[in-house]
């Protein structure tokens with residue numbers, strides 16, 4: 001007996017050029033899998049995106065919604081800062097809730113999302129942890145030095161020198177390198193080697209930060225599970241927090257990314273990021289047909 005196609009409604013959005021497929025899993029029955037995420041995110045065979053964002057009913061008593069994130073490689077991850085701004089915009093545009101600010105449940109607790117009068121969105125990014133075990137990062141026997149409050153780990157890379165890394169978790173794992181000029185930074189060479197280095201048990205996002213002055217940086221990020229993106233929200237927060245701990249930056253910091261500007265504030269406890277959220281188009285997809293065609297082609 002022919003089964004009715006499973007049609008998913010979706011909305012394509014971006015936050016400073018970091019692009020997403022946003023799916024309402026409250027009003028429609030969505031069962032996301034790594035394979036479905038890979039097929040949806042594929043630039044030629046699917047819709048194309050850096051991440052898939054899924055809105056679900058919460059399990060946390062104080063949360064309005066659950067916020068789930070899947071990278072283009074299908075891996076489900078703990079946080080996505082640019083995505084969080086699109087998440088609240090989507091919820092309001094789809095009339096899933098009028099509440100503003102909203103509380104969203106992520107892997108490590110709650111984040112607070114607020115649409116501002118000027119159409120930007122501010123996110124209270126939640127828990128930030130600096131101990132290597134939080135990533136996890138195996139720092140055992142690794143040479144390191146102290147830069148102000150920050151520990152810099154010297155990570156030898158095969159045929160690509162040694163990277164002096166700050167490491168931290170904005171719920172998701174980040175490694176940050178200081179470079180003189182992001183336009184000539186070894187993002188393509190060192191990014192993938194660090195992203196999948198065995199000392200990072202769940203891989204890592206890799207940020208290359210150029211300091212312009214104490215309140216301004218330029219940033220490129222080689223993202224875990226995606227590659228280099230035009231912008232990375234948690235990466236911007238990671239860069240600012242480590243820059244402040246190194247005594248090189250003062251809050252608030254303007255973060256220039258290839259896809260747009262973000263503002264990050266950090267008082268040593270609360271990390272807040274403000275930036276744009278853009279809705280591009282909405283559509284629908286026969287998910288089983290997409291995956292079937294993707295698997296045939298992708299073999």
Ligand SMILES: N[C@H](CCC[C@H](N)C(=O)O)C(=O)O
Pocket residue numbers: 018050051069071077078079080081082083172173205223224225226231232233234235
């Ligand atoms: N690639 C990240 C998830 C998306 C983060 C980024 N798009 C952001 O805006 O924070 C990870 O694997 O942890």
